[in-house]
Amino acid sequence: MPPALALPVVESEFPRHLHPYWPKLQEKSRAWLLEKRLMPPDKVAAYADSLCYTDLVAGYYIGAPDELLAAIADLSSWFFGWDDRHDRDAVHGRTTGWRRLCAGLHETLQDPRAHLHHEDPLVAGFADCVLRLYAHLGPRWNGRFARHFHPVIDAYDHEFGNRRTGTVPSVEAYIELRRLTFAHWIWIDLLEPTARQELPDAVRKHPAYRAAALATQDFSAWYNDLCSLPKELAGDEVHNLGISLIHHEGLSLQQAVAEVHRRVSDCVRDFLAVEPEVLSLADELIDGSAAGRKASAALQSCVFNMRNWFSSVYWFHHESGRYRVESWDDRSLPPYVSDAPGPEFPECELAGPELAGGQE
Template identity: 70%
Template sequence: MPADKVAEYADGLCYTDLMAGFYLGAPDEVMQAIADYSAWFFVWDDRHDRDVVHGRSSSWRRLRFRLHAALDFPAEHLHHSDPLVAGLADSVGRLYSFLPGTWNARFARHFHAVIDAYDREFHNRTEGRVPGVEEYLALRRLTFAHWIWTDLLELSAGTELPDRARKHPAYRRAALLCQEFAAWYNDLCSLPKEIAGDEVHNLGISLITHEGLTLEEAVEELRRRVGECISGFLAAEKDVLLLADRLADGTVRGNETSAAVRACVGNMRNWFSSVYWFHHESGRYMVDSWDDRSTPPYVNNEAAGEK
């Protein structure tokens, strides 16, 4: 964004408010690092979108390689000439400072996969290819960064969960469902913008293209899937709380792990209300007030990233 657009629009986009509703209980410095990373993610998403719209394949390719490098070696990219690369280096460098190296490596592994998924989306969009429903759902779990936001739950709880908790089927299911809700509700609210922009990456668009649904039927199907995420989560949440009870075995580590699991699943629950609030308060989705329903008024259409 140009400086005048920042002054006019930044607060109304509610990016940091969104994170504050997701990660309750996080220490201030952790909350700030997560919020800054989230704001960076939205800016990156908009840069990716503009590279697609303007056919800037070489710009996107350079950016992709640079982001992979900054993720692995943030200290070496803090002063990169591209502010987006420097911003990632700064934010992940801070995220890496709170938990052990094993958590850092997992976060990096998950985000490398997200960058590569954005590359697949870039090619789908430039080729005008609408992925089938199942292909789209698998890709969406990466482009929405499901496991990144789940990793950050541990940061807000102040501890890295052991495998017996993090990989437990109930915990994984609850985490997946809160993220599926967020991704699919985002698709529902983004549908007018993305249809106006002839985009190809939206569950509603896949349903229309490959399942033969009308727009109204696709919207209803999105709403149905969103509702099932809520009911499914409520069932999984009960199982996670039972897991937390079993983890509290009287040892210090067991009791700490139990408390952390409860904090994480509590914040999974917060994703539902926060995502709902954000999509109806953020200026990012108020397409009816834009001159061009396909392009947010705060986006800079100049050739950012061409250097």
């Protein structure tokens, strides 16, 4: 483990767990990528297992029903594919196709069934995932999921504009943007169907719960930035905490790596500091009623799986072939990515959505 990436506290304080469905999940994920045409068959055969996308999710959502875990795993694989399309469309200036994709994703959140056979595999694949996720907790949770995902799409579009103009966001602007492009609140929302129970609003909006959730997600996003920095520098990316620190605060590459490492370590400490308060909140929910016991158990499940983000994200980044830029023939083009454009559509003007900010 390179010292710049090593986090002894994660290795010692956050044991690694894998959902028992994981071996089957890997097999199903390969089949889903092929069925939905999200990766060419030769790339699925050569790279799908070594990318370890299913390992990542199988370590997050312990206790999830098998069919839910499969849907989350496919959403995660879809997310990586969407991220790769975003990169290639930005590099090649495929603005019309990109904007049409964003519009299709927004529409899918409102009516996933109507988009299951969309011409664009990314829209159809997203529709499949959303429809399966919507089957677990009902309209209230589904509506919240959609409200949280619309700003994620808009944030990706905002990044697309930055890539096309070479704009490196300030550190503060980047942190807020990253909380959307990493889909912080989506992954936290998915803790609830994993626990088979929607949390009461008073719990979900409690400052301690939100602080713990934010610490896990900032850790995950910034550790990703730390590990993907060589890949993103090679590809002329402008969105990385390290790149913002270099560009706007005058840090050297070595200093930027050290600063991102420090911030990542702080996220772990922040979580450990607030975790006891969240567990105390779970104890307070036990009021002698069946509803109280269920809410307490659900919150304990959520906190347990928040913990699992640290170990799962940490080991994923050291096992996945997604970040082994030194082994690629072309450091600017990952070998698992197809550089072909998405479906061809007639050229037309599409208005870009504004970046949405607030979270519920």
